[in-house]
Amino acid sequence: MTAIRRGRTRRAVLVTASCALAVTGVMALSGCGGGDDPDAGTNGVGKLPAGTIQSRTRAAADGAPTVRLSGTVVTSGRTYRLDMRLKADGGTGSVTSQGAAFRLLRIGRELYLKAGADFWDHADGKSGDGTVGKLDGKYVKVPQGDPAYRKFSGFTDKDVLLDGLLTLHGKLATEGHHDQAGTPTVRITGDKGSGGTLDVSLRGTPYPLRLVRAGGAGTLRFSDWGRGFALTEPSPSDTVDYGKQLPAS
Template sequence: MTAIAQGRTRRATRMTALCALAVTGLAALTGCGGDEDPDAGTNGVGKLPPARIQAKTRAAADAAPTVRLSGTVVTSGRTYTLDMRLKDDGGTGSVTSQGATFRLLRVGQELYLKADADFWDHTDGSDGATGKLDGKYVKVPQGDPAYKKFSGFTDKDVLLDGLLTLHGTLAADGHHTDGSGTRTIRITGDKGSGGTLDVSLQGTPYPLRLVRAGHAGTLRFSDWGENFTVTEPPASETVDYGKQLPTS
């Protein structure tokens, strides 16, 4: 090969290498942002109109056999802090209100309430009742006003019906990431004044976080579909209150 031919070959090789570097650099820049599709690799609900997103996430929530719900609910001027695991035939967890914490357990239609002496002192004011009920499961009669008030906290369908609703005109509010790193699409009612709901973009489009309208609380939903059991407490840990339970 002549010197001229060798020079041409070297120049061609350098041009090929430079072109390859340029293409690689352009691909890297494109991958760092730019026109990247925010819905790439997701379940696709982020591309839907807000009303369809709400319908999809509600259907997913209704179909799930279980869920864990935690956060705050403000109703009738009172704030309740919840940490409940719910399923179609029962639920269990804790509720805190006005500094008093109690546990709820529902198995089928049977509802039990368990609290310490501070709770019963606050609601009952009877030293005799406090000693009898402290740390025990109290079976709540279905005809007692307390049953209607507290059983709703253990009822998956009742809670989701009352909570998973945005008010006003629906709109999308961009792509986000929740505390666990799950990618979400956020929808709002009346630009947020009617509530906001973050919906999972990974796997099933479950609701993950709800900010209720009117500063009525913030809730997180997790453990969708993770099975757990609820069983009636042993007789040795259960007492009969003997009169109408306090609901204050």
Template sequence: MTVTPRRRTRRTALAGAVCALAVSATGLTGCGSDDPDAGTNGVGRLKPEQIQSRTRAAAGSAEAVHLSGTVVTSGRTYTLDMRLKSEGGSGSVTSQGMAFRLLRIGEQLYLKADAGFWDQADGGGDTGAADKLDGKFVKVPQGDPAYRKFSGFTDKDVLLEGLLTLHGELATDGHHEQAGVRTVRITGDKGSGGTLDVSLEGKPYPLRLARAGGAGTLSFSDWGKDFAVRKPAPDETVDYGQQLPAS
């Protein structure tokens, strides 16, 4: 059957109308195109400075987040698996072969570890004290160096503010995928200043960060997904006093 120019025009017009209706109904961009930003939230079309601004704003407005990966600070590598929100956070930290848990509720920070951790922290001088602290949530005094050192790992706003900044001249580095989600990648100084993958689906949340100078790599998930932060029961808690054993 021969398709006349008039029929072809009608078909094109009909396809365009269907596409327009679909875009209007879903709020997505693009239709039937090879455009990598078709059907996305559109941030892939923005300048890298705008993408960074949008993703920082999205992260700041989210009620909660789950982050995991490594952070290198002061020459030490910490492996984190944390769930964070404004009122507090909880999760595990591993460094130099020693693992412990952190829990923060408001301003109160707790640290939970086994006897081996506390024995090492105390230099092996008081195994009795280490046994008493074994498996307990130990209250960390706010004036203790450990409080200043570890509370930042449980503070969503402070942690993200420090992490989600790339250094140097920003540029986009193509479209990628993280955990099945399409992303656009931005870099600082061609990657030496860090790289950040930003979601192209839904809100432009950051999904993966490689920090500048090889200072760790983090993945972000469960944006906006709330979780409970429970104060430990009295029999699970130990108040060590004014200062913990030096770590």
């Protein structure tokens, strides 16, 4: 009886050891395969065709309530450096162009521009009448009929900016996996990069994170997707209502 029990015990130990080795082997193989897969643990958009990735990231951007946009935009031969926070009903931030810096604030349809004397000093025909001193460092309410309203309000409009920016031109293709500030991304291109490149997050929602515009028209980074912020109307003491038209600057 003792010999029989010992035989059964040895067989049980061998079976257990064999099972353990088999499981270990499977895990090792799985581990090797997972380590070579750049899409393991991601949101999966890296496996999709470039056109589908672009559609997914556009939908994600449109659905986000807020975003921060920073970088450069070249339009009509002029370079603008932006750092804007945008939401559905307005936006706020700074813009620099040709050495002149100013701040924009839009709440609903009300647009305010705040700049120093160096910005206003070029005001057409106004520099000698004290206008610059009145506007220096104040939030100037921009009349909706003024050319400056149309020109600058677009910088504070999330939908307008994203619609104009998040489009690559030419034949779309994927260009491998990359990294933006520690976030893994998949890059899509238009015409091998000449039509622009866009890095899309592989972590969580597939938001756009970095855009290089076609034709050297600027590079932009997108962050703080969905992070709330307040838009506060400036106090009357810090606001100037210039009337129907701003000085031409």
